[in-house]
């Protein structure tokens with residue numbers, strides 16, 4: 308059985324102490340995909356993830372140098388491609404250690420933003436956050452725009468925390484390092500944008516005030532990690548563990 312390192316990392320994360328409605332980019336995306344999925348995500352942790360996600364989790368673990376490194380050959384290849392892309396940056400360090408996999412809870416506008424920053428550093432003198440993305444296919448632009456770089460994530464990650472260390476001022480740019488299984492690796496840069504921040508605030512407010520969580524059943528259910536609990540399939544309880552409440 309594949310090990311779910313996301314669950315492992317979550318278990319190691321600091322407990323929430325800040326006031327504010329807790330929200331993460333995954334939860335926001337889930338709510339607007341299917342409100343029921345958001346509800347299940349807050350209550351249940353799948354014990355096993357699909358191969359594509361496992362490859363991404365393992366590639367992140369390799370880059371972070373976590374103990375017991377995965378031997379997954381697909382992840383090793385993806386991590387190598389991401390490492391090549393990262394070579395152009397001066398990576399941040401704290402106390403002689405690489406500044407990686409930083410779990411933060413940031414108070415913002417009545418919310419407690421939860422985010423995991425993969426790495427950060429400087430491109431020449433410009434401070435930059437770095438996010439690793441693995442995918443089946445290369446990211447492609449439409450009219451020069453990369454839609455995949457426009458999710459809630461960059462707006463959420465570029466909100467400054469109370470303490471900007473290891474930077475003097477929190478970066479205004481997030482670079483996605485994209486390593487696909489098929490196609491060319493590339494770097495897609497996102498610059499802080501007030502319109503996206505306003506959109507993020509509207510979206511988070513809708514989720515915080517939501518009173519109903521209907522199921523949006525259809526083709527997306529085929530790839531939904533909460534299919535078993537949602538459809539109450541045979542012995543679904545064996546496929547999840549309860550999450551600590553975040554309400």
Ligand code: SF4
Nearest residue numbers: 341344522528531537
């Ligand atoms: S299985 Fe379908 S309806 Fe149920 S939570 Fe997932 S996407 Fe929503």
